[in-house]
Amino acid sequence: MTSVPEQPDSARRALPSVLTTGQHPSRVQRKGRYVPESTRHPGKMLPAIAAQVIQAYTHPGDLVIDPMCGIGTTLVEAIHQDRDAIGVEYEPDFARLTAANIAHARAQGATGNAEVLCHDARHLDTLLHDRRGRAALVLTSPPYGSYTHGHVRPQDPGCGAKVTKWNHRYSTDKTNLAHRGMKELMEGFARILAGSSMLLRPEGIVAVTVRPIRIKGELLDLPGLVIDTAEQIGLVLTDRLAALLCGLRDGRIITRASFFQMLETRRLRQNGIPACATAHEDLLIFGQGTEALGGHTC
Template sequence: MLDPMCGIGTTLVEAVHLGRDAVGIELEPKWASIARLNLETAAIQGAHGTGVVHTGEGAEVAARLALTSLAGRVSLVLTSPPYGAMTHGQVRSRRDGARAVEKHAHRYSRDRDRRTANLAYQRPEKLMDSFTRMMAACRVLLAPGGVVVVTTRPYRTRGRLVDFPGQVAQAGRRAGLVQVDRCAALLCAVLGGRVVGRTSFFQQVETRWL
């Protein structure tokens, strides 16, 4: 399994607990270090798979890995692209001692070189070009019949709903991948034969406590 934007290594940890071998790529050294620590913890807990984390830009590292024995051996690429600081990070609320809802650990590196490469800081049109390049580099690593899974969701900016999943699917096709499925999960309920929107899990929890 390969995650070219592995963050703190959640997908890698789940993979090794399932007995799979996992490779992660992470641009930010801080998150890459945490991912390695999480893999070490998984091993202590008895995970049978092995995991390794490379630090660097996803497409560039994937291209280097294509020159190794990993080429043509990856059965699954599983990742989630960044949306920017607005949808990342940790939250503290009044129940945690905060005066109001406070967000932390949601800023990406300010390093000039990494900032240029970081997808979270790129404009939408460049972001999709970068994601296409990353998917193309990962495609070379895929084994015959290998699968690429990208988890993503729409988001709103300046009052407009952005079809980010659709943009990601289009980027995958430009990278030479063939779309075989698209699964949608809605945060809603069916009441009296009508679809009723629901708040997010965070909103539900905080409404109960505030």
């Protein structure tokens, strides 16, 4: 890993309350920058979110860590900005995709160094013990359950809701946190956040992207649960920002919602529930106790 002098907190570039990270669809953001097989992952972080967070909170040569790295979006965007990066991924298939994306980025001229470990991030304290106190940024996102929207194709244009789905499962491994109930998911995520905190240098931060989800039609405040969980293990919320999943054009919102998001929203409205398609993710910024930076929430 590259070693550089620690930079003062004042050198960080302030992020706006709302990040225009959805100006281009996710497939456009990844085209050519990631290997085509990356589409297999059903819950990928937007590259623009990772890129803006890394640019704002780190400097060239800094260490960035993603303990639930999926296809390696955090790692790819970090090494393209001359940062070093480490990712941990539970699923071997996605860990291999991360390695392929790292190699692809290096072939494109990325100057940072990165590695991915196929392991359970609940054991970060032992897995990355030699990196304790070295990370400038931990950037990650929790799973949203064992199923997501994935890809869809109508079986027959004339038959309404009958569709073929694929790439909509995180895993078939029942020990994966994505398969666990919300209580167990938050307990596991607490262990991951606690391990992440130990990896941070004194002025380092943890950034989590997360959105509310519906379980059997009921809206669950997952960002709120993440905040409560983080605060229970000693992290301090310093910023709560909005990272747009939609585009903005001529003062209008351009939706990037998937087929199933739109379908679910229509069904809920038909049943009298005032639902809306998700247009942003919460970007939660945490510091370490008394070392936490001042910030703003919105």
